[in-house]
Amino acid sequence: MHPADDTFAAALVEQLPADTLRRAEPRYLEEPRGKWRGLSQWVALPRTTQEVSTILKACNAARVGVVPYGGGTGLVAGQVSTDGAALILSLERMTAIMGVYPQENAAVVQAGAILADVQAAAAEADRLFPLSLASEGSARIGGLLSTNAGGVNTLRYGNARDQVLGLEAVLPDGQIWNGLKRLRKDNTGYDLRHLLMGAEGTLGVITTAALKLQPRPAVTGTALLTVASPQAALDLLSLARTQIGDGISAFELMHRMGFDFLRETLPDIRQPWESPPEWAVLIELGLGRDQSPQEALETLFAESFEAGLVSDGLIAQSAQQAQDFWNIREHIPEGNKRIGSISSQDISLPLSAIPEFIATAGPALAKLGDFRINCFGHVGDGNLHYNVFPAQGRSRTDYNVSDAVKTCVHDLTDSFGGSVSAEHGLGRLKVGDLERYGDPAKLAAMRAIKAALDPNGIMNPGAVLSS
């Protein structure tokens, strides 16, 4: 692999409109966790799919690596070139919302469109684009699809890959695949969409997407319920599904540790209790015009209280109160950050294994040291953020067990049939985890596909598969 150095840039610049290539500013070399630093010297900022094609053709011919770049919000270092000086290919100029089709529940957007802008365009047409996550103000569609992002609405609407009808992409040799169909049923050969989604830019560059929209729930309701245990949270989810059907948009589990951290580090975040509960669930409903979420939540509370699942609870009485509840949930990661974790893991488990996993993981970790654990997340879809912190009064520099903690959590996750990367992807951070926990036949197939579609290995080298 050759570096995207000044010589290469000088040749490429001839093939592109003015100002398409720039020296890489520091922001292209950083990632949110501050643990990796990219070595790229140049960034390409194409305005059209054709320009993306020109760039990939040149890189492929010159054996120069390319790192596709969206909003730069990824948490696993998929967006930085660390073991070479690959060209950063940023989609930030391709941000058009090309069409919204309310009657079809569809929209076509370029890969550089920011998630919040896509959500807004859908809302303007009285539709919902349901993908929703903390970084939605800066994350871009291309990156979200390439990493198959998750978020809070997966329970109801699925992951990023489930929001896609069609894609346009540039393959590693520069060929443009026009698969931009707005169809719900299309059985004409291998599904390249799903192969590119989740490949984290290692098989090509998504340039445009035809997205599914959803009917916008006419009325919403939010409640914060104190549950007896993780098992009670799952029983509550079952009960809610029987009662309310598909109308549950989010179902988040939170632990007391998260509330304590918030109180300590972000005291302005309003918390509705004197003494925080051990476990709480945030539930959000989105229902049709003629339904009452308030009534549904009241019935759910009454029945779950009766069944001993829920001991206390608040049903939001205003949009402000609903926002306050969400504010707690959304600030938990910031609280964690301010406390400073020893190890943070994004895992998923079969739903029924969650209670036993949580019961087992604490004692297993206790053998490695004295920790505080904040386990929370999108429990409705089995996704836990399992974060381990120093004991009260101690600092993480007192500990030297970060790897051991990670391995302990991952081994346990794997033994319960879970995944060591639920919604964040592999990037560069978890290449070794795939080798450790991945199925050998799958790994062999992945390598064969990578070699077939990107024989020169130019696409995001070092991400997903070791190069």
Add this chain to the structure above:
Amino acid sequence: MHPADDTFAAALVEQLPADTLRRAEPRYLEEPRGKWRGLSQWVALPRTTQEVSTILKACNAARVGVVPYGGGTGLVAGQVSTDGAALILSLERMTAIMGVYPQENAAVVQAGAILADVQAAAAEADRLFPLSLASEGSARIGGLLSTNAGGVNTLRYGNARDQVLGLEAVLPDGQIWNGLKRLRKDNTGYDLRHLLMGAEGTLGVITTAALKLQPRPAVTGTALLTVASPQAALDLLSLARTQIGDGISAFELMHRMGFDFLRETLPDIRQPWESPPEWAVLIELGLGRDQSPQEALETLFAESFEAGLVSDGLIAQSAQQAQDFWNIREHIPEGNKRIGSISSQDISLPLSAIPEFIATAGPALAKLGDFRINCFGHVGDGNLHYNVFPAQGRSRTDYNVSDAVKTCVHDLTDSFGGSVSAEHGLGRLKVGDLERYGDPAKLAAMRAIKAALDPNGIMNPGAVLSS
């Protein structure tokens, strides 16, 4: 490619338990439309994934083709070996429902399980497995997933591929991929599930699947509404979605021609009108415990009548009446069969293009001859079955335009951004259509993937890609 002849069978039989290999009975050589006839001499009937692996290893070593075989219900000849004597690999002995996990909304089943049995196992656990189609009494899970089958519930729940959490499969070289995870979020590398699904057995054999289940709608409602036009049907769907949200399970468009054919060929099928309407919609709701589908349908009828979309309608007052309505819809294909079509196409279109497509296709076809057209289908997801018949009193043998009709319908579909294979797949029937209408970059990528995963081309040779 070598044939699976007696010499090969004699060698393979040594590696397998008694009675795993049999001479291919006629049923393995036929397909429902009676247009293709397989040449296979031998069928393998493995009992375990390990045996499937043994068989594929032997075939791969000997360069012998393998045709994976489910329920044999496919309509595009994907299940018959016509240009060689490939080994039929039937999953009919691997039918176990291995586990049902109601709290997870998941089930694990072997590939040979019949769809109706999976539906029943889900219902027994008070859950819904939503995939539903005419052949559900004989179609098997492995075939349904490999062909990404559609059906009547796609609008609400998606296609077959959307029902899958994890897969176990045997790859062409005999390696077993264990990807049988019951996870909603798992971002650990390329999505092999979605690559195998829709590949129609050309990249490996699905042996077991972890499936999503859904909460079972507590209450259902069915209505048969007379709509003014296809456009009115789409406007009705929009209105229904705004009003009812996600609760619409099916939304089927039917044309008068279908009712006329039924009256002529199957007069025992009860029809609720004296003179059939030009266009009608069958709508089914499935709602939560505290909702009333009856009320929702009444409101929908009142509002759509007011808006001039619907001129008449019946809301089923009993399960029997709902069944009668569905009976009409489900017998339309049989009525078509008895009349005898010149050409039957399974197409899909962007929803908003449907009215113009229908308005354009009739006059375009009229230039080729005097036809009767029955256009019906899962309009909620853009899937039309577009069937062309001889004029009243004439026979299809009077016509010699079957290919011209097909090309006319397909060209028009393609020009509207549609798909020439919506839910049936490509099989052997539509290999040429993929070459004609498929994107060249996609085709090149498909060929590269096929060569990478199945370098000897043993998997379902002649299906999907020309061999």
